[in-house]
Amino acid sequence: xxxxxxxxxxxxxxxxxxxxxxxxxxxxxxxxxxxxxxxxxxxxxxxxxxxxxxxxxxxxxxxxxxxxxxxxxxxxxxxxxxxxxxxxxxxxxxxxxxxxxxxxxxxxxxxxxxxxxxxxxxxxxxxxxxxxxxxxxxxxxxxxxxxxxxxxxxxxxxxxxxxxxxxxxxxxxxxxxxxxxxxxxxxxxxxxxxxxxxxxxxxxxxxxxxxxxxxxxxxxxxxxxxxxxxxxxxxxxxxxxxxxxxxxxxxxxxxxxxxxxxxxxxxxxxxxxxxxxxxxxxxxxxxxxxxxxxxxx
Numbered sequence: 001x002x003x004x005x006x007x008x009x010x011x012x013x014x015x016x017x018x019x020x021x022x023x024x025x026x027x028x029x030x031x032x033x034x035x036x037x038x039x040x041x042x043x044x045x046x047x048x049x050x051x052x053x054x055x056x057x058x059x060x061x062x063x064x065x066x067x068x069x070x071x072x073x074x075x076x077x078x079x080x081x082x083x084x085x086x087x088x089x090x091x092x093x094x095x096x097x098x099x100x101x102x103x104x105x106x107x108x109x110x111x112x113x114x115x116x117x118x119x120x121x122x123x124x125x126x127x128x129x130x131x132x133x134x135x136x137x138x139x140x141x142x143x144x145x146x147x148x149x150x151x152x153x154x155x156x157x158x159x160x161x162x163x164x165x166x167x168x169x170x171x172x173x174x175x176x177x178x179x180x181x182x183x184x185x186x187x188x189x190x191x192x193x194x195x196x197x198x199x200x201x202x203x204x205x206x207x208x209x210x211x212x213x214x215x216x217x218x219x220x221x222x223x224x225x226x227x228x229x230x231x232x233x234x235x236x237x238x239x240x241x242x243x244x245x246x247x248x249x250x251x252x253x254x255x256x257x258x259x260x261x262x263x264x265x266x267x268x269x270x271x272x273x274x275x276x277x278x279x280x281x282x283x284x285x286x287x288x289x290x291x292x293x294x295x296x297x
Contacts, residue, residue, distance in 0.1 A: 001090060003047050007032055010085050019174040023150060031078035047092055050083075055096040112248040117236060118143065124234035130196035131213060135226055137185075137192035138210055138218075139245070141167070144185035146249030146267055149223050149242040156207040162190065171268040179266060250278045 011029060014020045020028070038058050044050060062072045079097055086092035113121070125136040142152060151169040159168040165186050166178050181189075193209075201215045208217030218226075223242055231240045246267070253263050264275040 003036060006047065006086055006090055006092075007036070007082075009089065010082050013085060014081070021150060021172060027074065028078045028081075031075045032082055034075070035079050047086065050093070050096050052096045052099060055079075111244050112251040113244070115252065118248060121230060121234045121236060125230060130199040133188075133192045133196035134200065134210065135230060137188040137196075138223065138226060139230060140185040140188040141181060142242075142245040143249055144181035145169075145179040146246045146253075147179060148246060148268075149220050151268075152210065152223065153208075153218055153220060155209040157193075157209055158207060160189070160209060162186075162193075169268075172270075175268065177265070177268050247278070250275070254278055 007029075010032075011025060014028060015025050035058060038061065039045075039047075039050065039054065042054060042057070044054060059072065059076065062075065076097065080094070083092055083094040083097055087094040122136075122139070125132065125139065127133075138152070141147075142149075145167060147167075147169050148171070151171055154170055155167060161167070164180075165182070166180050168176060168178050170176055197209075197211060200211045200213065204211075204215040206217065210218045212218050212222055220242070227240050227242060227245075250263055250267060253266075254260070260272065260275055260279075263278070264272050267275060269275050
């Protein structure tokens with residue numbers, strides 16, 4: 001079997017059996033194709049001939065390209081997963097990458113908005129035109145739920161319980177979860193659905209909740225553009241990216257007394273360790289509370 005056939009088999013496996021997201025599948029494909037290109041340059045045409053030396057030289061090349069340790073670690077994981085699958089299905093040796101250490105990830109704390117900044121952002125979203133109403137509903141829902149942008153773009157009208165103020169999202173690994181949202185998000189959504197969405201849809205018919213100016217469902221890139229435009233309108237100088245709203249959601253919940261397990265469930269994290277990163281960004285809040293509350297602080 002050729003390496004192209006092995007790759008095709010592996011991609012089908014992670015997509016259909018492992019239920020990896022389309023984004024993850026695309027990243028794995030790019031990572032593996034990059035490694036295969038490196039092997040060709042090294043004169044290795046048979047995957048059965050891959051040894052530890054090839055793996056080490058490849059990682060060295062990645063460092064020389066000044067990739068981040070997070071990117072290198074992801075590439076190692078993708079290649080290691082492929083050879084583990086290849087060992088089981090095609091008799092490939094997985095020893096080359098099994099003994100290769102993952103580089104330690106950089107300790108990068110999540111960026112988030114302070115409550116005052118977020119209030120300024122919401123206050124700038126005025127206007128009764130369809131796009132302004134959509135933008136406010138979109139931002140309110142992202143902040144109210146902490147959902148991923150990939151989850152937001154896939155929400156359909158039937159996923160929204162407008163009476164109970166609950167939205168169903170499809171998370172990583174195709175796991176469903178239900179997230180409540182508050183009155184601000186509810187009011188913005190009702191106004192958008194009843195007034196703005198029909199105007200944007202025009203003659204088109206589909207079930208996607210958020211739509212663009214052409215009436216089609218919004219994309220990840222579209223949401224990034226919307227958030228950047230909102231930042232300009234609010235005259236905020238800091239940069240923004242979609243996941244920053246998710247970080248803000250988690251940080252504000254913990255700062256205001258929510259327990260870690262609840263935040264984990266709301267975010268859809270499989271492991272508590274993924275949620276614990278937010279404890280670092282709440283240390284300033286804890287210190288300020290201590291200084292105000294302790295008699296001898």
